[in-house]
Amino acid sequence: MAGLQALGHNPVIDTIVYQLGHTPWQGLRYYDLIWPSFMLMTGMSLPFSYAKRSLTQTHGQIFLRVFRRALALFLLGSIRESVNLKHPHLVELSSALQPIGIAYFCAFLLVRKSWRFQAAVGASILAGYALLLAFVPAPGVPAGSYQQGTNLVAAVDIAVLGRTHEEGWGTVLSTIPTIATTILGLLIGELLRSDWPQKSQIRIMALVSVSCVVLGLAMDPIVPVIMKLWTTSYGLASAGWACLLFLAFYVVVDVRGYRKGTFPFVVIGMNAITVYMGRTLVPLERIVDIFTKGPAAAVGSFGPLFQATAVLGVEWLILYWMYKRKIFLAA
Numbered sequence: 001m002a003g004l005q006a007l008g009h010n011p012v013i014d015t016i017v018y019q020l021g022h023t024p025w026q027g028l029r030y031y032d033l034i035w036p037s038f039m040l041m042t043g044m045s046l047p048f049s050y051a052k053r054s055l056t057q058t059h060g061q062i063f064l065r066v067f068r069r070a071l072a073l074f075l076l077g078s079i080r081e082s083v084n085l086k087h088p089h090l091v092e093l094s095s096a097l098q099p100i101g102i103a104y105f106c107a108f109l110l111v112r113k114s115w116r117f118q119a120a121v122g123a124s125i126l127a128g129y130a131l132l133l134a135f136v137p138a139p140g141v142p143a144g145s146y147q148q149g150t151n152l153v154a155a156v157d158i159a160v161l162g163r164t165h166e167e168g169w170g171t172v173l174s175t176i177p178t179i180a181t182t183i184l185g186l187l188i189g190e191l192l193r194s195d196w197p198q199k200s201q202i203r204i205m206a207l208v209s210v211s212c213v214v215l216g217l218a219m220d221p222i223v224p225v226i227m228k229l230w231t232t233s234y235g236l237a238s239a240g241w242a243c244l245l246f247l248a249f250y251v252v253v254d255v256r257g258y259r260k261g262t263f264p265f266v267v268i269g270m271n272a273i274t275v276y277m278g279r280t281l282v283p284l285e286r287i288v289d290i291f292t293k294g295p296a297a298a299v300g301s302f303g304p305l306f307q308a309t310a311v312l313g314v315e316w317l318i319l320y321w322m323y324k325r326k327i328f329l330a331a
Helices: 011-019 030-053 059-085 097-108 115-135 152-161 178-193 198-219 232-255 263-269 272-281 284-298 300-324
Strands: none
Touching (some): 030 059, 030 097, 030 178, 115 232, 178 198, 263 300, 284 300
16 A cells, blocks of 8 residues: 555545455445455355365265364464454454354255255345344444444444444354355355356356446445445345455456466465465564665665565565475465
8 A cells, every 4th residue: 555655645545545445334346345255255165175075075074174164264263353452352353364264164054955945045144134224223332323333233242242343343243245256256166166158257247246236236225335244235235246346356366377476366265264374473564674675775665665576576486485395374
């Protein structure tokens, strides 16, 4: 962010900087799609991994493996947030890893159900959550309040965890609708594994994606699009956009076979958990800063951009080293 801002102010740079930050409260930016994208991809991977493992393992064995992975994700999230907050936090659902672990396990429970049943469960979760926020009050919180600091989600965190987020939002209740995003991923994964013609698969994904975006944004005047509460409107709109992003890459890379320039992203994607955890556990920015202070000062206002690029470069080289040696850290 600071690196981009060093390039000066113009409509293009300002728009990019704006999109690379979370919305303070109500609204939707590109950066707000990262977490839903993880949820979506987690669900999409389930049909493929289940089909592969079911060739050599029983359902019970796969269940135990999924449970262990979900627990590992939960504990990794706990470690990350304990380091961030500088004191132990077993349950800190603002870390993406803990909700992903929960949603991953819940979606697995549906893996052998029909797509209609899966879709019904996902829709019921979103509808039920919307009704909950709209009609259930809490001490000091009127029903239907979506205000920062005065909402049912924050009230539940205070009741369950004894605390809420300093910015006036909570995580316990809002973890529930993330399961619906993962279920959508599960449905897409099953569609991609099906015998449907590729063009039909693309049309269905496009239709579902656009429908989710339109419905989510249409709900905004009544049910505000708020990531930090994971409102139903946000869940729909963000999942739709995340699905459209996946569809764009799927068409370009897998359907049309245009893979030039994708390798750097493959290296990162193969060790996504390493990237996510490493940023917290290893002060790489401080280390790189020691060696880049001089050159950064020499380029003046472009110093922050130079240092940010250097950090990204070092991170990628570490991941490339792991990739070449087939070291992949997965829960």
